Amino acid sequence: MVDEALDDDQVSVELVARGVDVTSVRVDQFAEELHDRRRRFTEASALRLETEAKLAGRKKVEDDLAEVNRKLAALDDEEEKKKLTSAQAVLTDKAGILRYSSKADELATTLEQIVQPERPNLTTDAGAHFFAPLEQLAERASSAVADLVTEIRRVTGAARAGLDSETDEFAKTIAAAEAVKTAYEARLAELGVDLSQYGALGVEKVAFTDELATLDDLAKQQPKQVEDEAAAWAAINELFAQRRSARDSFTELVSSRTPGLRFSVDAHADHASWRQAIHTELGFRQGDHVDSLLSVAEWIWGASLDLDTRLARSQVWRDALLSNDYTPLSDAHLSSSFVSRLKQATETVRIGLATLSADDALDMRFLKEGNDPADERSWQTVTDGSPGQRSAAMLAFTLSYGDSPLVLDQPEDDLDSALVSELIVTQFRKARWKRQLIVVTHEANIPVNTDAEVVVVLENAEGQLRIMKREGEVTTGPIDNPEVRKSIQELLEGGVRAFVNRERRYDNELSKYRIDVGMLARRRSGDS
Template identity: 30%
Template sequence: MTAYHKIRSIEFTGGFLPGVKLEFDETLNCIIGGRGTGKTTVLEAIRYALDRMPDPNADKDRYRAIEKLLQSNLGGGSVRVEIETLDGTCYSVVRGFGESPLVTNDEGTPVEINIGKDIVFGVDVYSQNQIEDIANDAFFQLQLIDKFIHREVDDLDRQIRETTRALEANAARILESRKAVDDLVEATRELPDVAEKIRGFEKGDEGSGGDLLRREHERKSLRAREVQLVETVRNLYGGGIQHINTVVQDLKQRFEDAFDADMAATPNRELVERIRDAAQTAVETVERHLDAAKGVLTSAQTTLKGPQADLAERQALQEKQYRELVDKHEQERAKGVERTRLEQRHADLKAKEKRLQEKRAALAELNQERERLRARLSDIRDERYRLRLGVAERLNEHLSPMIRVRMEQFGNMDEYRSLLNQSMKGSGLRYATIVDRAVERIPPAELASLIQNEDRVTLERELDLDADRATRLVIQLKDKPEVFAIETVELHDRPILELKDGQDYKDSASLSTGQKCTTILPILLMESERPLLIDQPEDNLDNAFVFETIVQSIGEVRGRRQLIFVTHNPNIPVLGDAARVFCLRSTGRSASVAKEGSVDDVAPQIMTVLEGGRAAFEARQKRYGRPMPGTKEA
């Protein structure tokens, strides 16, 4: 038998539904009742308790509407939802409005579980008219595809986030490194001139006395470099200690992040704890070894003081001898002062030249690291696309020929367009048309490359710009954080959901409202381990389609997926043979359960409350030979 998650019950304390408790079957459950009886409140309260509210950024209006409904109907009360995971573990979730969910195990002990993530329990909830919204929005369609592979996609999305953060850090280091290179290039421009002036002094030093004086000048310059060397070594020791501290803290933080609170609720908790303990031991061992390395560097710092003092003492004697020699060559004193200045300046410039070479090498390594990270990001995105393509193929096998699903890799340009618009603010250009052309004609990584290489000719040709506007575009973006963001911006995959209309397939966005629901609903009703909750799945559908699609799909997933529907269409509970039907009623001030039970138990309410209720039972009798409720045969 297929294992799947189940919602066992919901119970209200206070609010509009005080004391109401609905105990659900693991197959089909239907909630019926007149207007204002709290049907939608039940479904949205389950959503709220399980922390599955819509994304306020992507679906702001729906988020606010649900929040307003629950604030009104929960009031100062709370809702308790009992759930059972696919492995048979039971939890209770209690939540009041404006509070966080409190999760307890079957012994009543609070447990640290983020119930809103799919790690422990998954559920799909769709509000009224949300099915139509999915048909109109590529982002919602992608979410729908990903529900079939949510674990794999969640893992890949985590890897994408980590790689993206690494790319952002890499970009910051590249910008910093480029500035350092530019500064050092500027700082060493006078090196050839200084070297030439020193060579002029050397030519003038010909002769025995001059040769001796020249050698002493060279030695004085070398003494200055010796002092710089000692300072460099001292800084390297200190920097090494600081780097070790950073490595230790980063390593500890990464391991701490890896073992988050959600892992405490895994079914293999004892094994996870063993892994965590082993990792902690490894980190502590590494920390001890690195502490030993710090001790070596600290000792080296102390040891350096002895040779440094000896060097200073010896240099003082050498400097005294140098000055005595210069005093003997009084006429060379002025030249000696200038030469000394030039030699010191030359030594400083040579040191900067060496740092420039090191910075250029470091920059080259950063660029190579970026290429590796970009390749990794591309591979992860490709793997995610392959998984989504597999879902599309599965859906086509199940839903063909009436419904066709295709995947277009990188087909959604919304983030690219948004990022370009944001990046061009303050440029002084009328950039709307430029952005549109760039999105249509140039992939993000290629555009970033054109900007960084200052390829104005290609920009002019591809974007229909004159030379001045191409130059201003380059100035706006080159060597800015934005150009690196453009290089790696997410181009989301785009699902294309199509309905067969005659001999042709039409994209869901171009369909009528009824056709949109006809396209999306069969996908929602496919087998899954996650309970499916829908508020009025029959909206905008005729009765023929309700039977052909909804009722037949209910039969296909019976025993393999829990369904909870709020409905006004009697065909769903009657022809779908709902195991539990809950009929709600209202006094205007509060709501309660008027009747609950099987379809036959609640038949009088179905025939009274739902338009076409009697016809639905007659259709059941005709199709399945089951007698009408209330007759002798029943």
């Protein structure tokens, strides 16, 4: 049921959304998929921003490394530099090998955590026979992983043992390098050089060198991260486009079945919920920054803009949020206090705001009675119509799609008798062949002229609603049932006498109508 608190525009969108639910895209599935795609964009943006922040610090790391090298050069003796450089290269190799061995051990630990899939509970021989190759493959894979882990442990253990061996040639080279370093440090001590500073500088040099290597790896990953972020955003736009296409197809179907209704979908033109989401996420009080929110919304999503402009400007807004630089939004005329609140927001909040898009705006129009459908002035927006016109349009819309049972409570409300006869009766007679209709009504035209299969006459007795009884029998059945027909005459027509009196008063017009119909029938008969 559509929420009665919604305004007419929202009701229109809600009805179309539920119509699409019947035809192709479930409303709840769209919301879930949009949430998932926003999450993926959030993760991609956060990763890309983290990489950018780290790469932005590369210059400082390079400067720090240069300073360490300068200090080390001041401490180095030129005559021993070549020997010490060679020794340091060997020790650097040793450190690299140890780090690699540690990473290999971590890999082995990760592989050990891989668990063979649990065997399904197969109840038939045919299933077990079909499953056997899969099970054998899993067992071979598990065995191969176990063998690989064992081999990794063996090789890394042997490598570490080799580094400590007194017989291994590389271990001897390491020992010689360590001896050179120890002797050099002893000579520095004799010269009064701060050995602790020298050692710390060496550690810093290794750390800065490793950090630069890490940054080099990140720089290689950066283009892919940018592509992933762009793809994640494109996926959000694609989801809206898919829903838009489904809505277009659905509304075209409705218009073909109900020529008096016309629809249009304006992509990303409804920014009310977009503004409300930003207002909520930034923790604004009621009434805060309303003008700035409306200004930026109109600048990005304004009704006078085409879709390409909206998407381009939304990209500018998104980039401003992610970079926290709002200079490119000068044309949006944001207040300084609003910009200040944006800048104070956490990166997580700003990324969340960047994932938001304005929703599509739906315009539902109906053809004014007796007007030419080719004339655009003949079409009126539902929200601008009278209560009766709105009810008629919404009812025609509701009856034009779906085949599930439909319950309607007094559809004649706000409609005059002509609309009841021309619209409701006609639509009901069409719809009843596709779906079950259950109607609560006080209008005689509905059960009588729609040839209702079952009429249930209700009464309020002692504060309770119940089926009326006549002579001890419940009053239900088709109009052919005398008791049902009598109840309709009494309750909906005011009794047989009132009906006859009205017929007598209308007799002149009815007689003329009958004469005209007879003449037309005779003319057609003569033509044939």
